[in-house]
Amino acid sequence: MVIDLKRCIGCHACQVVCKAENGTRPGTLWARVLEQELGTFPNVRRLSLPLLCQHCRLAPCVEVCPTGATQKRADGIVTIDPDKCVGCRYCVMVCAYGSRYYQAQDWTYFPGNGVNPYEALAYAKHPTGIVEKCDFCLSRVERGLQPACVAACPANARTFGDLHDRQSEVSRLIDERSAFRLREEAGTCPSIFYLPP
């Protein structure tokens, strides 16, 4: 995925649509937008940095997972098998991007009132005691659709495609716009590229 920081307007639509698509529990933000101020007065600017699992090529979470619950698919998407995860949270410790969430408690959006029917339906996919993260909306991608955050971005800041295909739009953007990755020095080779603001 390529995210154009020049196009991102910090509207948090990706964050909201991710919630709507995946029905995650409160406190879990598979997609989020980090707001940061850069520079010193008077030369300051505000940066909206969309974040999600970086689906690293050398994913440390895959390496350290003691059960094999975290796997890297042939297409590069890193997934978690909820039936294998034991909730040791080792992957949370090694993720440099804060993209993994341990479901410790059954938080709901209306504390004290139990879960409403919509929450009950959504939370059935998010049991407690395990770790979760973004899977690039695998169910959508397997149907030939874009991930929800890509489809919903009103500024077209996100482009999803095959990094190995040199003719793809993502490869073209990476080549032409001097794309960079977050924390490259961590040696994880993230699959999310950012275009400079």
Added chain:
Amino acid sequence: MPSIDALDQRLQDLMLPYRPQREWIEGRGLLIVIAHFFSGVGAGVWLFSLALDYDAGLIISIVVTAVLAGGAHLAFLGRWQRSWRMILRPHSSWISRGLLGIILFLAGAILYVLPGVRDSTFGSAMLAVSILGMALILVYKGFVYLVARAIPFWNISLLPFLYVAYALRGGAALLLVVAAAAGEVFDIDLLEAIKLWVVVSSAALVLLYLALANNAGAAARRSLHELVAGSISPAFYGGTIFLGLVIPIALGAIGSTAGLWRGLLAFVGLSSLAGDFFVQYCIVKAGIYLPIVGELPPARSHRGRPRLF
């Protein structure tokens, strides 16, 4: 009842440039520190009990490792029923290697202490298996933390040595407490001398570790600041330094010349055990993630020329 404070805390953390790790220290997360502490103590007790030929120590080691360390490990997991799966990936995961070590150790140790086994060939084989497991237990914990490059304060190559030293200290300290309670059951003077040497060595390791952390980047320096001048400093100064280093070294030095009466021996052992726990608690608690946003490339105009802002 789910805690709303914990939810708020999690959401606030997501916006912080320096995010503290909380999963392995807060709430049930503390159990992993307790589990690592007791597994180190258990392995240390096994080593010293073998060296001092102290049979009761062997049993104590098995109980500490199986009940206290094993129980805390299982209680920490979100889904302990699936814990058997954790042994599946010893080729890449230090947690798997640690579990393998615990299983090897317990299997070998339990069979070794059975009546009539010790003097047989099978007994020697089980002793070798238990020592292999013990060695794995001693080293795996440091490597579990070391490989977390996202937390620079843990990603310091001295950490496994520190954990080994503190595991040995813990084992010696528990045996001192046992000796104080049970009387002259083994050569206490020898153990005291070994313990003093290990405590002095671990003091040097702690200082060296902190010096290395100071040069391991901004996040590690932040961790160091939390440790020596922040919210963790009471545990660091009171637990790690005073209980774990000052008391054992001072009383150990007195004991090596004049000898210690049993009450004081127990106090040294308990104080040292508390210090062993607190050093592990402080290191884990001080873990702070690398900031997600590092140095961004310079901003550019639409024609590709660098611009200020």
